[in-house]
Amino acid sequence: SFKFFENFDIDDELWYYTKIDESSSFEKEEFLGDTYLLNGNGKVLAEYNGIDFRQLSRKLLLRTFGLDFSQWYYQIEWQPAALTPSETQEPGTYLLFCPTGESNSKSKPWSDSLNSQLLEQGHQCIVVYPGDSYKNLSSEAKQQTIQLSPTDPEHFQKLLDEVNELTEELPLQGVIHLWSLDTDVAELAKAEEVICGSIINLLQGMRSLEQSPPLWLVTQGAALGFTSQESEVSSNIQPQQALLSGLGKSITLEYPQLYCRCLDLDPNTEASENLKVLLDEVANHQPSTSWENQIRYRQGERQVARLIQPRLDTDDAKLTIETEASYLITGGLGALGLEVAQFLVKQGVKSIVLLGRKSPSETAQESIQELEAAGAQVSVLLGDVSVEKDMVEIFQQIQDTLPPLKGVIHAAGVVDDGFIQQMSWEQFTKVTAPKVAGTWNLHKLTKDIPLDFFVCFSSLVSMLGSPGQSNYAAANAFMDAVAQYRQNLGLPGVSINWGPWANIGLAARMGAQQQSRIESQGLQGIQSEQGLQALEEVLATQEPQIGIFNIDWSHLLSQLGAATPPFLSEIASQHPLKGANQGPKQQEFIEELKVATTEQRQSSIVDYLLGIVAKVLRLSKSDLPDPEEGFFNLGMDSLMALDFGRMIQTDLGITLSSTSTFEYPNIQTLAEYLEGIIPKIEQTETESETTDTAIDLKNLIAEVSQLSADNMDEAIDDALNQLYQSIYVGN
Ligand SMILES: NC(=O)c1ccc[n+]([C@@H]2O[C@H](COP(=O)([O-])OP(=O)(O)OC[C@H]3O[C@@H](n4cnc5c(N)ncnc54)[C@H](OP(=O)(O)O)[C@@H]3O)[C@@H](O)[C@H]2O)c1
Incomplete structure (x- = not known):
């Protein structure tokens, strides 16, 4: 019961006094009691009797204030999945983009064997090597060898014209891209050209192909363990290859007819094993609407990627800040950068470095004034994060003039959307530059500095893919891989795949078409306060990669229906559709x-x-x-x-x-x-059922007849109460 004795103002000083009933079970943590609400003078204002108290977790309390994000956290988990054998393939043609063995001499011998094994199986192979010019290197029965430049669209046009001619009899059965195996993160710009330049030119040229062959994007050591439990200790991690995995997510959406598959081979296994795995995958390719498009092999096990909602222990998340230190925010004059700066200063940071290419806007200036008013020293340093020389100078300046650097938030980024079919190389690299070269510059310049954190502001696009954002997906996938790469080196690193923030920043400035696509997916904007609270929680974990987005899955999944990709199957099983048919x-x-x-x-x-x-x-x-x-x-x-x-x-x-x-x-x-x-089949043994019912009834009557009048009252009360609950409350 509740009794109110007097009006009071919620802003007054108020006290609660609670008396726990003796019948409470301390063991079970179930407490019954009465609570009194008193004013500052000890006068009782209200009384609540017979309250059932339960311990409230921090999470539940935060949820009450709209600040619990456990439902917004996502990770990618690799789950075992055996390959399903398919029918034997008819002989056909394979277009193989094979490495020359320039950077990684290990990949050439086995990729050459791939070619000979396919020939043995009766297929025709067109082998393409990267080079500076277009050359027909050799032409034998069932085997052509061509060299071309990864960045020259005309070379690809010429190649695909030849493919059309060569496949009149033996149709094109698959395109296997292995060039990323021969790239090196130390030569990042070249790697990006060989990996992404070639794929974009290939896809743009494929319009002229008379067939739509399945596309295999092969990497080795790019698809990492994305959760801290799974993370691999390996010296063979190749973050530059993750560009291809990121790109692959957009290709899947923009070119579904190619059944694009990203296959990551084990970087720590024998070449012969990788060859076998690749041949098996290719031979058992099944074009179906629900194809697995992210596959990897580790220690002989085939695994597929699944989006999961992890249970992160963020209950006592609290960011520890060193006050006599500097913290660098790239893109620090942008929307999220400034929010994070305010947040860090609130946590006690005294020296903030904001990096951008242009002088602060009016909004940025106002924000900087607020930071200074709060007691922080704000250093605005101008430079391009993707230009190594700029960054060397900036780091020198920090080292010479400011307290030691302790944390990096890499939030510099731009978007320039467009479908792959129309994407120019300039447009592609404009978006990748700050996140690819930029992240690598920051990694190189901080790897010997004892940092507390190194945070990459990535996007949900590299987790889920997004049509029209292949450049952004590739760029963010690289950052995700660098965070993991750093953790493997024993350095701090986390990549956060943010969903759109509400009202501010890149997402809020997107065109009407992208905005409406975001909304139609059931994605809701992250409010600044929520984003910063989540950032604090994530920084307290050791996870290398975490997605943070607020999505109405029932909405999205109901739109996808039967087209829900296997990648979302875990999520789909946790978010059944209302009124959906049972599987x-x-x-x-x-x-x-x-x-x-x-x-x-x-x-x-x-x-x-x-x-x-x-x-x-x-x-x-x-x-x-x-x-x-x-x-x-x-x-x-x-x-x-x-x-x-x-x-x-x-x-x-x-x-x-x-x-x-x-x-x-x-x-x-x-x-x-x-x-x-739950319905039972009315069995043929109707007899036995009748008997069962009869026995039940008999028992029931016997039971009832033994009840005392009080017990009977109680039982009737209970029954009525249940009825009331199901009619009124249950409704
Ligand atoms: N806002 C969102 O909803 C959202 C969602 C997911 C992920 N993210 C990520 O979060 C980060 C911040 O986004 P935001 O919304 O704050 O964007 P924003 O307001 O446009 O800020 C980005 C800042 O990065 C700077 N920048 C771009 N290229 C640079 C370069 N090469 N060198 C140095 N600075 C550079 C830009 O300044 P100048 O052009 O003056 O150099 C700009 O101030 C981005 O990386 C974005 O991908 C944002």
Whole structure:
């Protein structure tokens, strides 16, 4: 009950006094009690009797204030998935972009063997090597060898004209791009030309091809473990190759007819093993609408990429700042850069370096004044992060004049969208420059400085892909890989794949078309306060890469429908669509339940519920809870409970009240309830059922007749109460 004795103002000094009832169970952390609200003089203003107190987690409290982001965190996980064999292929032609072995002599011998093995299988091969000019190097039966320049569109046109002629009899069966294997991060500009320049020219030229062959983008050591548990300790990480993986995500969306696959070979295995793997993948290529487009091999295991929502331990996230140190923000005069500067100064930073190419705008000047008013020394240094010379000078200046550098936020970036078909090399590199050359310059110049953090402001585009943003996807994928690369060197590094921020910055300035695409995907803008709180949480983790975006999955998945890519399958299983039809797995489960005995039904439902609880709470399969443990003790909050209920409804095709987790507070009791309402097949043994019912009725009558009048009242009260709950509250 609540009693209010007097009006009061919420801004007054108020005190709560709580008396815990003796019946409370300290062991179970369940407290009953009364609370009094008092003013500063100790006068009781209100009284609340019989309150049921529960411990509130920090997360739940933050959620109450709209500051819990656990639902916004994403990572990519590699999950084992065996290759499904397909029918034997007819002989055809393969277009192979083979490395010359210039930078990585290890890749040439086995990629040459790929060519000879395909020839042995009866295929024709057109082998293309990178060079300065267009040359027909050799022409033998079923094998042509051509050299061309990766950046010359005319060379590709000429090549594809030849391909058209050469494939009249043996149709083009696949294009395999292996050039990235022969690149070196130390020669980044060249690597970008060989990898991205060649792909863009190839795709633009392919318009003239009479066929749409499957496209294989092969890397070795680019698709890294994106979660800290998975991260590889390897000296063979090739961050420059990640440009191809990023590009591949946009190709998948812009050219679905090519069934583009990014295949990352094991950098720590024998050449013969890689050759076998590649031949197997190519031979078992299955053109289907739900093809796996991100595959990697590690220690003999085939793995596929899945977007997951990790459970990050950010409960006590607190950024530790060294006050006598400097912090550099590239793109520091831009929207997010200035927000982060304000945030760092609030955390106690005294020396901030803001880097940009142009002098501060009026808004930036106002923001700088605020920073200075808050006691910070703000150094605006002008330079281009992608130009090594500029950066060497800037680092020298920091070293000579400011407190030691302790942290870097790399937020310099530009966008210039366009479909690959119309993308010029200038447009491509304009976007990649600050994030590719820029990130590498920052890495080189800080690798010997003991930093607390090195944060790359990447985008969700390199996680999910985005049509019309291939340059941006490639650039951000490189940053994601550098963060991992740095962690492998024992250096700090995290790449944050931000979703769009609301009202400020690049996303807010996008054209109407991109804006409406973002909205139609169910993406909602991140408010500055939320973004900064999330940044603080992420900095407290050791993860190399984290996506932070606010997306309404039910909305997006309902649009994708059957076209939902396998990459989103984990997410899709956690966000069932309202009213969606049950999948074959669920239907099979229901069919099994219908014919099972009561005992079997109950144990199957308990197993099923354990799986759903694990999904909602993101527990691993080895960490399943006790079926008798209360849902709320397991950490399920009311939003999770809603998801939980929704999943059960979709899977089992039943209707549950929104309060079912209160009414049946653990897996065991809920399973018993569900067992009673999930349809059973009216078996031919109608007889035995009738008997069962008769026995039940008999038992029931016997039970009721033994109840005292008080017990009977109580039972009727309970029944009415349940009825009331399901009619009014459940509605
Ligand atoms: N805003 C979002 O919603 C969002 C979402 C996902 C990711 N991000 C990422 O977050 C970062 C910051 O975005 P923002 O929205 O704050 O963009 P912004 O307002 O345009 O700021 C970016 C800043 O980077 C500077 N810059 C660009 N190229 C540079 C270069 N080569 N050298 C030095 N400075 C350079 C620009 O200044 P000058 O042109 O004067 O040099 C600009 O002030 C970007 O990397 C972006 O990709 C933003």
